[in-house]
Amino acid sequence: xxxxxxxxxxxxxxxxxxxxxxxxxxxxxxxxxxxxxxxxxxxxxxxxxxxxxxxxxxxxxxxxxxxxxxxxxxxxxxxxxxxxxxxxxxxxxxxxxxxxxxxxxxxxxxxxxxxxxxxxxxxxxxxxxxxxxxxxxxxxxxxxxxxxxxxxxxxxxxxxxxxxxxxxxxxxxxxxxxxxxxxxxxxxxxxxxxxxxxxxxxxxxxxxxxxxxxxxxxxxxxxxxxxxxxxxxxxxxxxxxxxxxxxxxxxxxxxxxxxxxxxxxxxxxxxxxxxxxxxxxxxxxxxxxxxxxxxxxxxxxxxxxxxxxxxxxxxxxxxxxxxxxxxxxxxxxxxxxxxxxxxxxxxxxxxxxxxxxxxxxxxxxxxxxxxxxxxxxxxxxxxxxxxxxxxxxxxxxxxxxxxxxxxxxxxxxxxxxxxxxxxxxxxxxxxxxxxxxxxxxxxxxxxxxxxxxxxxxxxxxxxxxxxxxxxxxxxxxxxxxxxxxxxxxxxxxxxxxxxxxxxxxx
Amino acid sequence: xxxxxxxxxxxxxxxxxxxxxxxxxxxxxxxxxxxxxxxxxxxxxxxxxxxxxxxxxxxxxxxxxxxxxxxxxxxxxxxxxxxxxxxxxxxxxxxxxxxxxxxxxxxxxxxxxxxxxxxxxxxxxxxxxxxxxxxxxxxxxxxxxxxxxxxxxxxxxxxxxxxxxxxxxxxxxxxxxxxxxxxxxxxxxxxxxxxxxxxxxxxxxxxxxxxxxxxxxxxxxxxxxxxxxxxxxxxxxxxxxxxxxxxxxxxxxxxxxxxxxxxxxxxxxxxxxxxxxxxxxxxxxxxxxxxxxx
Numbered sequence: 189x190x191x192x193x194x195x196x197x198x199x200x201x202x203x204x205x206x207x208x209x210x211x212x213x214x215x216x217x218x219x220x221x222x223x224x225x226x227x228x229x230x231x232x233x234x235x236x237x238x239x240x241x242x243x244x245x246x247x248x249x250x251x252x253x254x255x256x257x258x259x260x261x262x263x264x265x266x267x268x269x270x271x272x273x274x275x276x277x278x279x280x281x282x283x284x285x286x287x288x289x290x291x292x293x294x295x296x297x298x299x300x301x302x303x304x305x306x307x308x309x310x311x312x313x314x315x316x317x318x319x320x321x322x323x324x325x326x327x328x329x330x331x332x333x334x335x336x337x338x339x340x341x342x343x344x345x346x347x348x349x350x351x352x353x354x355x356x357x358x359x360x361x362x363x364x365x366x367x368x369x370x371x372x373x374x375x376x377x378x379x380x381x382x383x384x385x386x387x388x389x390x391x392x393x394x395x396x397x398x399x400x401x402x403x404x405x406x407x408x409x410x411x412x413x414x415x416x417x418x419x420x421x422x423x424x425x426x427x428x429x430x431x432x433x434x435x436x437x438x439x440x441x442x443x444x445x446x447x448x449x450x451x452x453x454x455x456x457x458x459x460x461x462x463x464x465x466x467x468x469x470x471x472x473x474x475x476x477x478x479x480x481x482x483x484x485x486x487x488x489x490x491x492x493x494x495x496x497x498x499x500x501x502x503x504x505x506x507x508x509x510x511x512x513x514x515x516x517x518x519x520x521x522x523x524x525x526x527x528x529x530x531x532x533x534x535x536x537x538x539x540x541x542x543x544x545x546x547x548x549x550x551x552x553x554x555x556x557x558x559x560x561x562x563x564x565x566x567x568x569x570x571x572x573x574x575x576x577x578x579x580x581x582x583x584x585x586x587x588x589x590x591x592x593x594x595x596x597x598x599x600x601x602x603x604x605x606x607x608x609x610x611x612x613x614x615x616x617x618x619x620x621x622x623x624x625x626x627x628x629x630x631x632x633x634x635x636x637x638x639x640x641x642x643x644x645x646x647x648x649x650x651x652x653x654x655x656x657x658x659x660x661x662x663x664x665x666x667x668x669x670x671x672x673x674x675x676x677x678x679x680x681x682x683x684x685x686x687x688x689x690x691x692x693x694x
Numbered sequence: 695x696x697x698x699x700x701x702x703x704x705x706x707x708x709x710x711x712x713x714x715x716x717x718x719x720x721x722x723x724x725x726x727x728x729x730x731x732x733x734x735x736x737x738x739x740x741x742x743x744x745x746x747x748x749x750x751x752x753x754x755x756x757x758x759x760x761x762x763x764x765x766x767x768x769x770x771x772x773x774x775x776x777x778x779x780x781x782x783x784x785x786x787x788x789x790x791x792x793x794x795x796x797x798x799x800x801x802x803x804x805x806x807x808x809x810x811x812x813x814x815x816x817x818x819x820x821x822x823x824x825x826x827x828x829x830x831x832x833x834x835x836x837x838x839x840x841x842x843x844x845x846x847x848x849x850x851x852x853x854x855x856x857x858x859x860x861x862x863x864x865x866x867x868x869x870x871x872x873x874x875x876x877x878x879x880x881x882x883x884x885x886x887x888x889x890x891x892x893x894x895x896x897x898x899x900x901x902x903x904x905x906x907x908x909x910x911x912x913x914x915x916x917x918x919x920x921x922x923x924x925x926x927x928x929x930x931x932x933x934x935x936x937x938x939x940x941x942x943x944x945x946x947x948x949x950x951x952x953x954x955x956x957x958x959x960x961x962x963x964x965x966x967x968x969x970x971x972x973x974x975x976x977x978x979x980x981x982x983x984x985x986x987x988x
Contacts, residue, residue: 304949312824352831367796367817526824528796531816535753535949542947549944553936561929595952596885603892603959606937610899610930617926639906642850643899649842650895653835654888658828662888665955669892 189690198683202577205584214296217250218242218276223337225288230273233282239275240294244287246272252293263287298587302594302664305540307533308363309370312659314355316524322348325356328520332358332374335516339373339508345592351659357526359659361592367530372509374525379518380510381462384473387440389459390433393517398483399428400514407511409503412496419499423507424488427514434481442479461487463513487514527661543598550602551575554609562616566691571612574684578608581679582672589667597664604672607647611640611676612684619688629692633685640681647673702917713976716968720866723873730876738872741881743951744829746822747793750800751950752808752815755785760806768802769794779946786946795819832887839891840864843898851905859977860901863969867897870969871961885951889958896934896959897966900927901974908978909987916982920975927970935963 191199218240224231235241241255242248244262249255268285303310314320320328325348336344345361362370380392390396401407407425414420429437437459447456454472461468469489489510491503551572558568582601583593591597618632647669654666731737742749752758758774765772775789792799796819803810820828843864848857868890875882907923908916941948941956982988 304952351827352834353827355827524821525819526821528819529817530812532753532811532813534813535751535816538753538947539949542945546941546945546948549940550937553940554933557929557933557936595949596888596955599885599889599952599955600892602937602941603896603955606934606959607896607899609933609937613926613930613933614899614903617922617929621922635906635910638910639899639903642846642902642906643895645846645850646843646898646902647895649846650839650891652842653838654891657831657835658884661828662832662884665885665888665892669895 192683192686194682194686198577198679201581201679205581208584208587209297209299209580211297213294213298216240216294217248218294219249219252219255219291220294221275222290222292224290228288229282229284230271230280230288233280235273235275235280235289239277241273241275241289241291243274244271252291255291259287299583300587300590300592301536301540302592302597303361303363303529303531303536304595305536305543305593306363307531307536308361309367309528309530310359310361311367311370311374311525311529312349312527312661313358313360313374313523313525315521318521320356320521322350322356324520325358328358331516331519332360335378335512335519336360336362336373338515339369339512341369341373349660350656352653352656355659357659367528371525371528373512374519374523376509376513377464377519377522378513378516379462379464380513383460383462384437384440384444385457389437389440390429391517392514394515395517396430396433397427397514398430399426400511401426402511407507409500409507412499412503414496415492418492418494419496420490420492421496421499421503422488422490423503424486425507425511426484426486429483429485431481431483434483438479438481441473441477444473444478446475446478459485463510468510539595546602547579550605562620564691567616567688570684570687570691571609571616574612574680575605575608578672578675578680579605581675582668585671585675586668591664591667594664596662597668600665600668601672604669604676607643607673608676608680611643611681614639615681615685615688619692629689640677644673644677698921702915702921705917709976709979712972713980716866716973719968720869723869726873727869727876738876738882739879740825740829741883741886742791742793742818742825743820743884744825744832744882744887745793746820746825747791748796748799749818750790750796750803750810750815751787751817752790752810753787754814756788756808756814758788758790758808761790761803761808764806765790765792765799765802769799772799777946777950781946789950793822828884832884836868836887836891836894839894840868843894847898847902850902851909853909855981856905856909856978859974859981860898860905862977863901863966863974864894864898866969866973867893867962867965870965871958874961875958880957883951883954886954886958889955890962892955893959893962897962897969900930900966900970903927903930904970904974905978908975908982916979916988920979924971924975928967931963931967935960938963 221235221237221239221241223237224235244258247258249258263286268283270281270283271287273280329346329348333344333346336346341362347359348356349359350356360370378392382389382391402425409421409423412419412421441455444455444457446452447454452475455475455478459471459473461471469487487510489506491499491501491506493499493502554575555568555572558571559565562568579601582604586593586597615633615636618636619629621632651666651669654662727737762774769792772790772792775791776785777787777789778784779786790799796817800810844861847860851857903926904920904923907919914922938956938959942953942960
């Protein structure tokens, strides 16, 4: 068999596609480091996000479950220990009482699986009562990313999308998260203000707040009590103010007099903390702080629940949310969630499994039909090989374009395979037409090409509008279909024609 | 035994009559869609992704009789759909749909002591203003897609009647499945409308094949060329159906929106057999006679 340059091209593109998808990551053991707390000993030793952590102190772990089991067993006390960590980029040794890194499962390949396959939450958000420009949405994207990261949600993909009517939205996808968390973080604008009387002393964000305590002695739940309607737990954490904010506080307090009814202990007005114009807490200001620029302030709040455990969890969640707001400042707009979806990870796994069955049954049924029609294994093999190549190359291109594979984009790949088979049948029908032997094969292939090109352009024309309609929610479907048919026209179809000519020659 | 010669003679005499069958189907479908519009105010039965609301899917064989009994008094428009395994008939999930927001319906379900966790359920909420906007845009996209496809067909064939025949066939492939979906009261999702767009591109390849063979090939008689195109085209439609039908009949546990894409593609492909080989073939044959193409 003569291997023409078109067949070579197909072979090379197939190898490149395989490299782009990198399915051998399936064999990798360990956990992927998503982020490392700056100023931690782990960070100082050189551990960085993106590395694959394989073992700690000689204990290896295959996956996230084994890692979590190891961590919960070995990091109970607050005593520092020597940690010898092995990653795919070398060994790192440091002393610490905890591992200040966020990890996730090592992906099986470079394919980006969307929510339908991996589970998680997705929200389409717009500013309520305002129409945002593209630039404003881009700003919103960076602030929201910061807020979600500060909250500890790391596996987030946020981007701006627009639709046919020119409306701009922000699209957020979070693997393994819940809608409740997402809703909570997005729907509160998080406008934090600390006021004395009507004077704003400082606000949330790094302009006024230089440090927010999150662990150790700087933050925690310090008491839980039973009330009439259940339990209440109180949290407390320290923040540091910038010198300018501290000075502002000094200026305001210098004009206050001492509240004599408190026995001269406090000033006449307290420091009121507001979140989104609702009062969160009122802190009495010690008389000795009058006119003094203090940079360290203790913030407190509470959580409630039917049981002590619920109240503790609620207080913890409230503390985390408040810390997030103080760190990142308020969102520039009040947001409205116009679409909110959550897919359970269990469903996603089930879908992935069924997709494999689906692909196998499609291949099997088409093979049988072609075998019955052409009665030649070689021809059937060539068609199936071409179909498989198209699907693989489409997946690789989608991976390179960072397209998340969701249900509709996979439907697009399958539909693209369907049109691919149609084109191949047109080629087969022209090349194996016994009645028109007086017409040269080249002439017939040219005619087949006319039909194929016509079908190609109509598919492109039909799918293009989907790129913009509906805030691009169905863009994956259009994209994979277009990639599939384009790969067909440029790479697989020409190779298929040459393969068929070779089979005919035999 | 099939007598090709006799069939060819019969076809020569009756091809114009064959044109009437799909025409009746299209007119009946349009009439049904119009009556559906008069009755419901829309040309299709939209699901929550297009009319706004919440859809909750609870996986597994969960007993929801308590929800079926109690939820309608709080949410008058609530609907239940049970998904079953194709082979065993066992319930694999239940879908609860309402125009209410996700928090209201979720808290009521939990109150009625049906366990709802992030693990066992999926939830989809679309705000009413967004869904109305989505629907408008997708319909516009459908229209635009049809216009663009028509332009491609005109550029390809550069002659009026054959191009119109292809475009009419594509239109039938949309209208007939839509009427069937309306008749069966199937709710159409945004992915479903995307499937209609796909159908525009998917169904015309057999029409292009037929028109090319009839007009551009010179060998054999016209009937011979049309029959040749038919045997290729039917194989094409057959394999295309083989690609889309397993998702609907063979494999369960696929998302509803995914299955709907394949259901609509399958309906369109079956319709395409009629619209290509009855409508389009008859018009092309008529056209070739009038132009003296043999």
